[in-house]
Amino acid sequence: MNTLMALLIGILYASGMYMVLRRSMVKLIIGLALLSHAANLLIFTMATLRRDRPPLIGEGETALAAPYADPVPQALILTAIVIGFAVSAFAAIMIHRVYQTTGTDDLDQLHTTDS
């Protein structure tokens, strides 16, 4: 499972980076979304994946038995997903406005403010 996740995260990072480097603004936004998904899955994997080990203290026990699925990273991912959603919504509207004001989708055309 870990190997599979590692491969998946790697592919997400690679394709996200590739998309960010493309000239089209739409692809740029998709790339940014892929990067944040990759980061979320990375957090998920780093917390050691475990099946059938909920973080519950069993009857008659006083502490959690050692191998358990850590709930904290999942809470973190949930927060990150919500933030990512808001950011994606903003970014989508922003590229729409950029397209409206500049009339182009090509990032290479948007260089007048560079120095």
Place this chain on the structure above:
Amino acid sequence: MNLLLVAPILLPLLTAALCLLAWKSVRVQRWLGVAGSAALLASALALFAEVHVRGIAVSHAGEWAAPFGITLAADLLGALMVVLGGIVGLMVSVYSLGSIDEGRERFGFHPLVQILLMGVCGAFLTGDLFNLYVWFEVLLMASFVLTALGGERAQMEGAIKYVTLNLVSSAIFLAALGLLYGLTHSLNMADVSLRLARLNYPALENLLAVLFFIAFGIKAAVFPLFFWLPASYHTMPVSVSALFAGLLTKVGVYALIRVFTLVFRDDVEFVKELMLVVACLTMAVGVLGAVAQMEMRRILSFHIVSQIGYMIIGLALMTPLALAGTVFYLAHHIIVKTNLFLVSGAVARATGSFELKKSGGLYAAQPGLALLFLVPALSLAGIPPLSGFWGKYILVKAGLESGQVVLVVVALAVSVFTMISMMKIWSEAFWKPHPLGLTPAPVGLLNGPIAAMAAMTLLIGFGVEPVMQLAERSAQQLLDPQSYITAVLEARR
């Protein structure tokens, strides 16, 4: 719950909410903005006084004890940064009364400024790494909207670069957080610091340190990650770019200081060496970029980059004196840089252009404004007895004590080039007659915040002793992370 610690976060939130309630009345929003910023500054000063007298202030949200709940903690550096945030917020709020156009005000300029201030104060006060990420996102979201607000063509072009680079930085920060959590199973900075010291994986620690350095480096605009800054800061309205110039990159620097004094303490020699190189290149490349520019705010934007290099010096050397220099430099720089952007707005208002070629004649028409420009400009270049001189003096002295000759030579050469840039602005915008023969218009209210910040620069310059003592105490605190860790982990309530 220590109310002093939450006030700098709650007050801007409250002000923003009130501004939203008064959405239809721009006038009410304006004065709410000024009142809210003033209240923020007052609460920041109260917090600072508390921290100054009683030491590190800690508060746990919901009374959950340390590594479990979200910790708010203010040491001297954090409290000082909150005060500086309050000063910049108040000055920009007052300045925007006379500067921001009504169209932007109608679409939420005032509440956005307050939310930005909330994010900035939150980032300065949090003691939890994931919470730091959340505050970063809060301030980024507000800054994204402020960047794009108005929708002019140049602005939109700047915005897309600003947004993209900052989102990449956030993704890297998040990934680094995940890896750090996998290693230490904690997010509370004090707790992570302890757990990391117990582990012994120098390779992984260095990797994580580099990831954090890249993530915060993009936000702080260090070489070679700074290109978003000079591409976007000159496109926004002056009030916004002054706010950003004063605070946002400095949040990145603050995060770097916090992470590299508290979390990654040992075993990161590689990153320390990297920082030395980065500091030199940031100073040099930034100032050379500025020399080539002929637009006032582009010049100033490149100087932000170059000045960030000075702040990294203290972090790279990590001696008490160097770190004190960095803290001093932060305080000096925030005030001076915000002021220079405010002056650039006044110049453009008076002469009609940010382009140096198209402006002029200000010294003859408004010698007062010209003098007010000279104070921050000479301070930025490091002319005694202004605040920038002392900042540079301390850093250069610390560099010599550590035997970093190259670093010192670069730092001194860069201040010569800074002087050239400032003299270019002086001779073009102030000294030469206006190319079209116009008489510059009066700028009225805009002079107020400029004069107040120039007075602060003079105050730091002439009363350097107490400020330096403060910086030294703050550096001692930073170099003794145990005091922070004990304060956080053993705080009751």
